[in-house]
Amino acid sequence: MALRALGSKAAAALDKELMSTGAFSIDQLMELAGLSVSQAVWKLHSPQKGKRILVVCGPGNNGGDGLVAARHLRHYGYEPTIYYPKQSKNELYQRLSQQLRDLRIPFTEDFMASLSSTDYLVDAIFGFSFEGEVREPFPAVIEALRDSKVPVLAVDAPSSWNIEQGPPSDGPGKGYHPDALISLTAPKPLVKWFKGRHFVGGRFLSPEMAEKYGLDIPPYEGIDQCVEVPAN
């Protein structure tokens, strides 16, 4: 049985509720989301398979999850590099970036060069709030992710995919099928079109919130912050 999916409007409402009546701060939620991403990387691609991880961060919360994940990956012994071409002035993202600089994690401005010298990729460009056009400089980046042989873990959504309707029929994301996906809090409707390995992370949903939004609590095991679920 597939886990029930959370549409983009419902995902935005759930996020808002978690941070109002749910009393979570965005720092907390992003820490747990990014931690679950880092654990999925560990399960998919152990350091023995190659320590170099290129984390591609978009301008919003999906990019923030990527920044948190990179920090944890560094502590696990990986060698992350960040490509973060549209850095937000938002104080939280600036702090998360500083935490990475203090760990001597490099920020690259040359995506193609970094792509050619990495063992694994994390696509943290766009998440559940993505709609419309892929803006510069991301079209070429997404095409490169599509064409690269380096395996990719997408965070919450393969970037450029429509949250409700899945893979785009044209544009840079046409034909982009990452090897793996980690859905945060709950799968989005696009998972119906996703054929790779699928994880769910973000272990903070209460049973009552899950019920209110018509979601399932994923079958997390032990102390794991993410869990692999069957492909749809």
Added chain:
Amino acid sequence: MALRALGSKAAAALDKELMSTGAFSIDQLMELAGLSVSQAVWKLHSPQKGKRILVVCGPGNNGGDGLVAARHLRHYGYEPTIYYPKQSKNELYQRLSQQLRDLRIPFTEDFMASLSSTDYLVDAIFGFSFEGEVREPFPAVIEALRDSKVPVLAVDAPSSWNIEQGPPSDGPGKGYHPDALISLTAPKPLVKWFKGRHFVGGRFLSPEMAEKYGLDIPPYEGIDQCVEVPAN
């Protein structure tokens, strides 16, 4: 080789530095500290040994770590109960408490009754900033922890122990020797007198900060947020 210890003044300076130039928010640090406490509970006392965990929270940051740990324990399948007699008006602790209420985690006002019906205890009363007198209502609580046969994990310090000089020679904490201790960020000097199982948690220290404060990065394994280290 024992890990090097961090005195109480140095611990306060390190905390301050993490939250200023280190760019961490207290939400983030407390989330990671509490998460590491929950993982230590899992290693020490799996749910198969009994799911009831009484988390005793003090008025400050040590209590906050306990609140975070309790939330994670609930997600792991435990049945935590909180004893939190001196609830702070601080907004962060109020939010952490609300997160627990949303998971239907009970707050008890009857410590002795709760003590008699729990399988495990977490002492999150006082941490590295403790000095001087144990204030009401904690003297009787610490005496009860000392006399109880229920195993106790202490967070950062056995409550009432002097951070530098270890177990008190009189007062309610005389003879209080918890079964286990999790040191956050780094062991405190009191570990020299601690003979139980010893963990270290709080996996966020950069190599440069460790060097600056004369500390060791504990030998964390894989994605673990805490690690057991040899007794001193």
